[in-house]
Amino acid sequence: MSDVRHLQALASDIAREAGGLARQRRAEGVSLAATKTTIADIVTDADREVEVLIRSRLQAERPGDGFLGEESGGARSSTGVTWVVDPIDGTVNYAYGMPAYSVSIAAVQGDADPSSWTALAAAVCSPVLGELFTAARGEGAWLDGKRLAVNTETPAGALLATGFGYDPATHDGDLATVRRVMPLARDLRRIGSAALDLSYVAAGRLDGYFERGLKPWDFAAGALLVEESGGVVSRFDTASDRPMLIAAGPDLHERISVLLDK
Ligand code: IPD
Numbered sequence: 001m002s003d004v005r006h007l008q009a010l011a012s013d014i015a016r017e018a019g020g021l022a023r024q025r026r027a028e029g030v031s032l033a034a035t036k037t038t039i040a041d042i043v044t045d046a047d048r049e050v051e052v053l054i055r056s057r058l059q060a061e062r063p064g065d066g067f068l069g070e071e072s073g074g075a076r077s078s079t080g081v082t083w084v085v086d087p088i089d090g091t092v093n094y095a096y097g098m099p100a101y102s103v104s105i106a107a108v109q110g111d112a113d114p115s116s117w118t119a120l121a122a123a124v125c126s127p128v129l130g131e132l133f134t135a136a137r138g139e140g141a142w143l144d145g146k147r148l149a150v151n152t153e154t155p156a157g158a159l160l161a162t163g164f165g166y167d168p169a170t171h172d173g174d175l176a177t178v179r180r181v182m183p184l185a186r187d188l189r190r191i192g193s194a195a196l197d198l199s200y201v202a203a204g205r206l207d208g209y210f211e212r213g214l215k216p217w218d219f220a221a222g223a224l225l226v227e228e229s230g231g232v233v234s235r236f237d238t239a240s241d242r243p244m245l246i247a248a249g250p251d252l253h254e255r256i257s258v259l260l261d262k
C-alpha cells in the first residue's frame with residue numbers, strides 16, 4: 001500500500017471509532033464544558049474526550065508525527081507528517097442534538113500551516129448518518145467506497161453553503177458576502193459543520209461553499225476531499241484573522257471568486 005493510502009486507511013479507522021464515541025456520548029446526554037472565543041463558541045466534554053482518543057490512537061500508530069487539534073493544541077513532527085484534527089466539527093449542532101456534526105482528520109506534509117502544507121490523506125465521519133468520506137492525494141476521494149466527483153453543471157443556479165463566525169461583530173460582513181454571492185445561487189444552506197460542507201461539495205450534494213475565518217482543522221480534510229473530487233479550493237486574505245475559503249467545481253469556483261476576491 002502506498003504511503004498516502006496507508007495514511008488514508010489509518011485516518012478512516014480512527015475517524016470511524018471517534019465518530020462512534022461522539023455518537024455514544026451524545027446519546028448519553030451532552031453538557032457544556034466551557035465557552036471559548038465568544039459565548040457562542042462552545043466546547044463540550046465530548047469534544048475533549050474524542051480528541052484524546054484520536055490523539056492517543058495516532059500516537060500509538062505513528063509516534064513521531066506532529067499533531068494540531070482544535071481542543072488540545074499541537075505537537076511538532078519529526079517525520080514531516082502532521083495530523084490536523086477537529087474531534088467534533090459542528091459542536092453547536094452536537095450540543096443542540098442536531099445530526100450535522102462530524103469528525104475530521106487529515107494528514108499533511110510540511111509545517112502545520114495551511115498556506116504551505118500539502119494535504120496527503122483525509123477522513124470525515126458523519127456518525128449519525130454512518131457516512132465516511134475519505135481521500136488520498138493523487139488517488140481520489142470516496143464515500144463508503146464509492147468514488148466522488150464535484151458537480152460541474154449548475155443550470156438552475158448553484159446550491160451553495162456558507163457559515164458565520166461566532167463573533168457577532170463579524171455578522172454584518174458575512175451577510176454582505178452572502179448578498180454578493182446570491183445572484184449565482186438557486187439556494188443557500190448553513191449546515192453548521194465546515195467539514196461536512198466540504199465533503200458535500202466533493203460528493204456533489206452542494207455545488208459550492210464559501211466561508212470566512214475557518215480554522216485549519218475545520219477544512220484540512222474537507223479541502224483535500226474537494227480537490228480529489230475534481231474541485232478547486234482557494235483561500236485569500238490569509239494574512240488577516242479571517243481568511244476567505246472558496247470551494248467548488250472549477251467554473252463555479254471562478255465565478256464565486258470574481259464576486260468575492262476584491
Ligand atoms: C465550526 C463549524 C461551523 C463553521 C464555523 C466553525 P466548530 O466549527 O465548522 O460550520 O461555520 O466557522 O468554527 O466550532 O463546530 O468545531
Ligand code: CA
Nearest residue numbers: 086089090218
Ligand atoms: Ca470546527
